[in-house]
Amino acid sequence: MTILFINTLYSPHIGGGAEVICQEQVEGFQRRGYTVSVLTTSPNLGLCQEDVNGITVYRAGIKNFYWHFSNSKPNKYVRMLWHIRDIYNVGMRKYVREVMQKEKPDVVICHNLAGFSISVWDVIKERKVPIIQVLHDLYLLCPGSNMFKYERACEKQCRICSLMRFCHKGKSKDINVVVGVSNYVLERLKRSGYFSNAKARVIYNARNMPESNEHRSRNIEFPFRIGYIGTLSKVKGVEWLIRTFMRLDINATLFIAGRGESIEYEEYLKKITSVDKRISFLGYIKPADFFSQIHLSIVPSIWPDTFPTVAIESCAYSVPVIATRVGGLPEIIHDGINGLLIEPLDDISLSDAIMNLYEDKTLLHSLSENSREIILPLLDSDRMIDELIEVINEVSSSKKCLLSN
Template identity: 45%
Template structure:
């Protein structure tokens, strides 16, 4: 199979978990004998070819007011103009056309469409090549891809989002198969009338993490940590406020990058005796030096790969009940669940794990086994390969219920705490 994998970004440009998974797919499918090419946006005009870990990469200059992978925040009017052009960016079709002409793929695996817009679907469809669309975010419902506004997750599309996505659901009829990285994201987008002609599949993201012994906490100081994008929808400011209100012998380290103005806001609110912003960190190294991971998302997080990575390393996780996170974290099994609708629930969860060492040890012991299905990257590649092969030959791959059953969260053993 010759596969063209289309996405918004690719290493070294990493904006979130989607880039990690897309790289896993590209390199994993290539290692299995598929001929994989990746097409992504880039900061330089024109089309530039390179090879990374044996995978051929095309970086296409973005035809818009600015390239979206930057720490500087554009002014509101310019951002609005960027999203208006991204409703249907005709000029990006020429990059898709050129790469298809060069590579002649059998199937196109579309991922995040930010920068490409749904014009990519039209260009691919014009060649007769089948399209498989992976849902990593809410781009098809919201230009900002988050459905988050004024400090909270949107319950429905606003007028502007509806206007900017007016013809998108109809255009999705060109897609032969759709894959959701969580049950939440698959149902959320499909529920707005998308992918009526497509076969539907649930394939949770997976990662690899070496086995390690459950955590043994000996000192009185408890170390909480957050790692990820620094942005309002990720709940970082909420986490800082809740933590600093606690009178406990603990520290909080926050790793990651964000827009420069938001980073400045966070730095202005932290008490340096309790909280440290440590910038970009390697996830494995960072998690070795904390006792509890916090994922305080205020928006509907599509999946939450960082929660899987933490559990795989026997870290208890405090997470919100937003989006796909409850498909990973279960209350009192591998972590504690809190809710943005109850702002103090985050502080109570942190305090509970501080006071109850037995609970921390229990969650640590259960953590890795609870996410075992998400640690099987070969299983994930099997599923993608099956869906791509079936789509290419006009057949159905694994049906959705099988995926749901295989990836159902592990129940807590009877009689355990």
Template identity: 40%
Template sequence: MKILLIHTFYSPDMVGGAEVVVQSLAEGLMERGIDVAILTTTDKPGLHQDEVNGVRVWRAGLRNLYWHKYNQRPGMVQRRLWHLLDIYNPLMAQMVKKVVLFEKPTVASVHNLPGFSIATWSALKDAGVPIVQVLHDHYLLCPAGTMYRNDKNCISQCSSCMIMRTPHKAMSQSISGVVGVSNYILNRHLEAGYFSGVSNRQVIYNTRTAQELCLTGKIKESDGNRPLRFGFIGAINSVKGIELLLHTYIKNPFHDTELLVAGVGNSEYSDKLKLSATGHAVRFLGRVKPADFYPLVDVVVVPSLWNEPLGTVIMEAMIFGKAVIASNTGGTPEMVVDGENGLLFNPDNPSGLLDAMARLYASPDLRERLAEGADRCRALFMDRAHFLDEHISIYMDAEHYG
């Protein structure tokens, strides 16, 4: 078996949780003795090869208007043209064909496709390579990947998304296998008519390992002599609910507490948030490693506004034994059981987040009980052996049945 993993970004070009998971998958497969190669995008023209932790990495210069990793947001006209070109980009298909010709994979594990487009599927099918599509987001349903528009989650595809994603829906029927990182994201696609012709469907939850999180021993306990700390870690952008969290915390100050915000994003947007928090007990830490962040906080807040398929931060917080407050959107209810290992709130209810924060602020016993519940769940999200077994199983099925 030889696997070609295709994903928009790869180390060191890390953007979010999906990049972490794909790297973990690649290195885990390699440790199992499986030949693995990565195909990803870069801002450098042409096709380049390097190596990351023993894994071969092909980097294809993105042939579109701009490389979409940059934090500076292009203008609306550029963005719309970019997405039109990304419906089906034959120039990127040529890159895929070159790598396939060299690597000769027996299965392609396709992850996030922005930049590559579904022309990747065509290139692989033309080469006779079975495809397993892994769903990390809503890209196949929505060019933005979030199904979130005008400050609301989309109940169904809007007319423009439906038109721009007609080829995706049609071509999805001939994929060899499909994996959802949560029941939510897999069912969302199936309900929209995607992958209806695909019988090989699975849900495989993402995992993190102690090594990846730099957990070398007992988890460091929070310092009980300092103020109670709420924490946010992740990409600094609007759909992550960071404005909701800041507004809730600033307008309803909890005495003797702090809010720590870790992560990076668009510099203009980040500067606006920092200005709004001036004079309050809010600290922006920038990019921080999970092992350095979680011991600093007592409660982790994940206020996502969009239907996040499977929040990596929730997984990490549980592994570190932290009480979690999270919005009840997307795949989050598959991870957080309200009152057992965290508290859920409806982001459409203005007082929902405040009520949850107030409960944990007022009750050390509740914080401790939820933290213990989170600690009991950590094994589910650290079972890398099961995670690898499940992926290898669906690869074998795809390889055998095509």
């Protein structure tokens, strides 16, 4: 069987967890004997082909005002024009046609479509090939993909998002199977009327991560070490975490790992923390090195993060997590078992959770002991591939039935 994967980015261009999971799936299917290929975007003109770990990867030059993975940040008017074109980018369809003509896939698995737009669905439908759409974020509801505005999570689509997603709900009727990486993201789209004709499945992301006893055996000594790892942005809640921590009179340190969504915002965070020597910015650091330094991880997302990989990584290294009760986080962090759940932007809730684990080392140790075991299915990429194969077999059988009729 031949499978074509479509995703906004692909290795070595990694924008977030979706790219990591997409590559995990692509290489996992190849190991199982499937013929796989990838179509992704590129800043360069035209369509080029290359080999990435034995996988055929097609990179399509984006037909828009700029490539959205570049370091430069255009002004808001150019960004708005980019999103308008991305409502339905006709120019990207020829790349999909060309790759499908060459690869002749039996099924297409679409991941993130920003840059391609939903125009790819129509091309795949023309060729009568089943479509599996994997939902990593809220792109189909919101051009910004996160339903976050004025420093708050949006409960429903604003007028602009409704206008810029006027055709997406109707087009989603052509999808054969929709896969949510969490119950949260799948139900959010289904409640909004999307994918009315599609079979729906939740398949949790998974990454193979070796067990390390180093973290379980580490003594809890002072200063108590708290950590945040991820993009430094408003939606991730890092500023809220910093300001809350600065008000706590405790013998603790806060390690901030990752890079800012912009240089300006990262410098702003460093400026407001300059008076508190307990806070350190580590920049980019490997997760294994980061989690070996801390006793407690905090995932303070303000927006409804659909299924943040960082929470899984923390538990994999037996580091308990304080996480906000939003998005897909409660599907990873179980309150009182492998971490604590708090309310977003609730200073008291966050402060109390930190103090609870700062003062109660028995509880901290218990959460640490449970952290990895409770998320073991999320560390089994074979489980993820097996569940996707079930979905592919279902749509393949349905297609054969339709052809025979």
